[in-house]
Amino acid sequence: MTLSRRRFMLGTAAGLIAVTHLKSRAFAAALKSSGLKDLYRDDFLIGTVLSARSFPDKETTLLDLISREFNAVTAENAMKWEEIRPQLDSWQWDIADQMVDFATRHKMHMVGHTLVWHSQVPAQVFLDSSGQPLERDALLKIMKGHIETLVGRYKGRIATWDVVNEAIEDDGKWRQTSWFKGVGEDYIDHAFRFAHDVDPQAHLIYNDYNTFVPTKRDAIAAMAKKLKARGVPIHGLGMQGHIGIGRPDLTELEQTIEAFADAGMRVHITELDVDVLPSVWEMSAEIANRFEYKPEMDPYIDGFPQEMEEKLADRYEALFKIFLKHRDKIDRVTFWGTSDGASWLNGFPIPGRTNYPLLFNRQMDPKPAYNRLAALKLGK
Numbered sequence: 001m002t003l004s005r006r007r008f009m010l011g012t013a014a015g016l017i018a019v020t021h022l023k024s025r026a027f028a029a030a031l032k033s034s035g036l037k038d039l040y041r042d043d044f045l046i047g048t049v050l051s052a053r054s055f056p057d058k059e060t061t062l063l064d065l066i067s068r069e070f071n072a073v074t075a076e077n078a079m080k081w082e083e084i085r086p087q088l089d090s091w092q093w094d095i096a097d098q099m100v101d102f103a104t105r106h107k108m109h110m111v112g113h114t115l116v117w118h119s120q121v122p123a124q125v126f127l128d129s130s131g132q133p134l135e136r137d138a139l140l141k142i143m144k145g146h147i148e149t150l151v152g153r154y155k156g157r158i159a160t161w162d163v164v165n166e167a168i169e170d171d172g173k174w175r176q177t178s179w180f181k182g183v184g185e186d187y188i189d190h191a192f193r194f195a196h197d198v199d200p201q202a203h204l205i206y207n208d209y210n211t212f213v214p215t216k217r218d219a220i221a222a223m224a225k226k227l228k229a230r231g232v233p234i235h236g237l238g239m240q241g242h243i244g245i246g247r248p249d250l251t252e253l254e255q256t257i258e259a260f261a262d263a264g265m266r267v268h269i270t271e272l273d274v275d276v277l278p279s280v281w282e283m284s285a286e287i288a289n290r291f292e293y294k295p296e297m298d299p300y301i302d303g304f305p306q307e308m309e310e311k312l313a314d315r316y317e318a319l320f321k322i323f324l325k326h327r328d329k330i331d332r333v334t335f336w337g338t339s340d341g342a343s344w345l346n347g348f349p350i351p352g353r354t355n356y357p358l359l360f361n362r363q364m365d366p367k368p369a370y371n372r373l374a375a376l377k378l379g380k
């Protein structure tokens with residue numbers, strides 16, 4: 001199932017076509033009442049995250065910006081196990097409900113993130129009352145109950161679910177998570193089947209980072225093909241898209257888009273941001289890793305130089321040229337945040353830095369990178 005049938009939900013912006021020939025100041029004015037989502041409406045959805053701090057309607061400037069620029073939203077943390085179900089018998093629906101209401105009100109494509117993951121899940125989920133690891137059947141029962149309750153609550157209102165997150169290592173091997181160790185590799189099959197049984201209309205995807213690494217790319221594509229061959233209801237693959245300003249080479253990323261589409265999967269760019277700060281390691285988004293703060297790793301604390309703004313804009317433009325080239329394969333491009341000030345990359349993998357990975361600055365004004373993505377569609 002592709003997402004096209006859901007596109008009816010999106011606002012129309014027919015008038016925007018008329019501005020394609022206007023000069024930049026004029027199109028900036030035109031964009032005030034519409035946004036990137038309208039420019040890319042024939043290509044793919046344009047998404048961002050919703051964060052708990054914005055609710056209940058606290059960050060109205062941000063929420064207005066989000067509803068103008070984006071037509072897809074993902075809960076950044078609010079639907080992760082430790083947030084929505086901190087104890088097995090206690091569900092915290094408040095924030096997630098408000099996010100789903102916001103998305104529904106604005107006719108946005110809501111993405112649920114994430115049902116089965118090794119991070120941000122309480123350790124006791126995997127243990128019995130005496131602290132021993134749960135056996136396969138007990139663990140599957142917990143997984144089933146979790147998915148039934150969560151997917152069931154938002155049935156028909158969450159269009160896409162990140163069903164399983166980060167099951168494969170960069171070398172292509174299975175990540176040795178408690179799910180994997182307790183259930184075996186078919187935990188993935190079960191997760192997708194449970195979700196599909198509850199909401200057969202939902203678009204179900206597998207999501208991971210570093211999908212441009214060839215060994216990881218191949219393993220994910222092979223896994224998806226096998227799942228499909230077994231009749232597992234998996235519809236797409238998410239490329240998280242946490243990348244650096246210089247790495248990876250974008251041809252590697254393009255090869256992943258092609259490989260995932262060849263595996264019969266719709267492609268989602270699920271968590272796009274471009275880290276502009278010095279890197280302490282090979283690219284990764286394993287959230288358990290943290291490094292010590294050092295001033296030399298935080299060079300733009302007093303501002304982001306113009307030449308770096310242009311470099312970031314170049315990077316985003318090159319990326320979006322690839323996305324547009326493969327628009328037939330891509331359903332959605334979601335940024336992992338709206339304004340730089342709220343990006344998780346200010347705290348990861350080194351706490352307390354000043355990063356500039358997104359399209360809007362700390363005052364929520366569009367950056368050169370934003371203008372470049374708009375210009376790509378306006379034919380400038």
Ligand code: XIL
Pocket residue numbers: 076077165209240271285287344
């Ligand atoms: C991040 C959030 O942005 C942070 O606020 C949180 O502290 C840690 O998780 N891969 C994912 C996302 O799938 O859920 C992670 O989000 C980033 C890496």
